[in-house]
Amino acid sequence: MAREDRRRPELLLSTPGRPGRAPDGEGRFCDRVVLGMWQANCYVLGDASLGTAVVVDPGQDGGPEVLRLLAHRGADCEAILLTHGHIDHIWSVPELARRLDVPVLLHPGDRWLWDDPAAGFGDLPPDTLRTQLGLDWDPPTERLEDLRDDQRLSLAGMRLRVRHTPGHTPGSCVFHLADTGDDAPLLLSGDLIFAGSVGRTDFPRGSWQDQMDAIARVVLPLEDRTVVHSGHGPQTTVGVERVSNPFLRSLV
Numbered sequence: 001m002a003r004e005d006r007r008r009p010e011l012l013l014s015t016p017g018r019p020g021r022a023p024d025g026e027g028r029f030c031d032r033v034v035l036g037m038w039q040a041n042c043y044v045l046g047d048a049s050l051g052t053a054v055v056v057d058p059g060q061d062g063g064p065e066v067l068r069l070l071a072h073r074g075a076d077c078e079a080i081l082l083t084h085g086h087i088d089h090i091w092s093v094p095e096l097a098r099r100l101d102v103p104v105l106l107h108p109g110d111r112w113l114w115d116d117p118a119a120g121f122g123d124l125p126p127d128t129l130r131t132q133l134g135l136d137w138d139p140p141t142e143r144l145e146d147l148r149d150d151q152r153l154s155l156a157g158m159r160l161r162v163r164h165t166p167g168h169t170p171g172s173c174v175f176h177l178a179d180t181g182d183d184a185p186l187l188l189s190g191d192l193i194f195a196g197s198v199g200r201t202d203f204p205r206g207s208w209q210d211q212m213d214a215i216a217r218v219v220l221p222l223e224d225r226t227v228v229h230s231g232h233g234p235q236t237t238v239g240v241e242r243v244s245n246p247f248l249r250s251l252v
């Protein structure tokens, strides 16, 4: 198999639209592409009728696929949103931010990872990502804008509520879209919560207690029908996780 074929990301389209809406039709869309060796989910969330979108967590080698998705939807990107600063979620940010000429929104609690992504793995030499993975990290720091808890982002025709959910990393955030008309609300949960599991907290500066507190404070109050788009793995709902996720069940 050619190298390009092995590295080609899996492309999955999910459109939590109203019944009968064509996947490529007008209206809101949330497209997912699974990227890189860590199989991290990147989302392109937008509104086809407005021709606008945001990109969430563009991970390893995600540039071409994200650009293709935006072109497919006929959408201009307004911003790159980051749920946290781990390299599997930010790998392609420099390339895309410059190419799309957009700001990058990250909680300041993860600025240390932006400055040195290798620090997320522990006590590694700063040039490890270059020597081991071939990544020349050149972050467009001038484009960084701070996220803060309870901030409302008006982007791509949406009002996204930011919640600061530390634990997996100090600056982890989730993005909640409640204003969805007849559609189910949506939560971009990063690595806070997955289908059947929750994020690791054994990486540097992780905190299990902070993460469980964040889940109780931010996730449990959401409507059961809220669709959860996680940083890894398939989508789920708050209702399903509330009854089946052992980590959430311990909080209920």
Ligand SMILES: [Fe+2]
Pocket: 084, 086, 168, 191
């Ligand atoms: Fe992570």
